[in-house]
Amino acid sequence: MPKTVQIRDLDDAVYAGLVLRAAEAGVSVPELLRSEAARIAARPSMATWLAGTGVRRSDRGAADTLAALDELRGAWPDADPAA
Template sequence: MPKTVQIRNLDDEVYAGLVRRAADYGVSVPELLRTEAARLVARPSIEAWLQRTRQRTSGLDRAEVLEALDEQRGPWPDARH
């Protein structure tokens, strides 16, 4: 069942920004906020993301990453010129 959320004491500048952003997307302020709320809860929390990221293994070690970056960048320019 849908729920209603009310935000009190919203600054005028913030509300004006919401009105502008909603107009840019061609939607109402409530529709913009519904969409943004859905996006917010679809993303993991920062803590959950960090935990998941720390568990990953890239299969590359630091030396391999630095070597690949050096290959991509090319030789260092001569600093004397």
């Protein structure tokens, strides 16, 4: 069964921005907010997302990363070729 959400004390500037975005999308403000709420609800929370990204740990350090980047980039243009 559909639920109703009411937002109180919305600043005039915020509401004006919503009206503008809704007009650009060719929908009403409630339709815009309904679609945005669905989009937000479908995505994981930041905490859940961060917990998932922390699962893959690397045994390589910053020095390994910098060495790989240096290898890909090649020598610096102003580097001394004799060094």
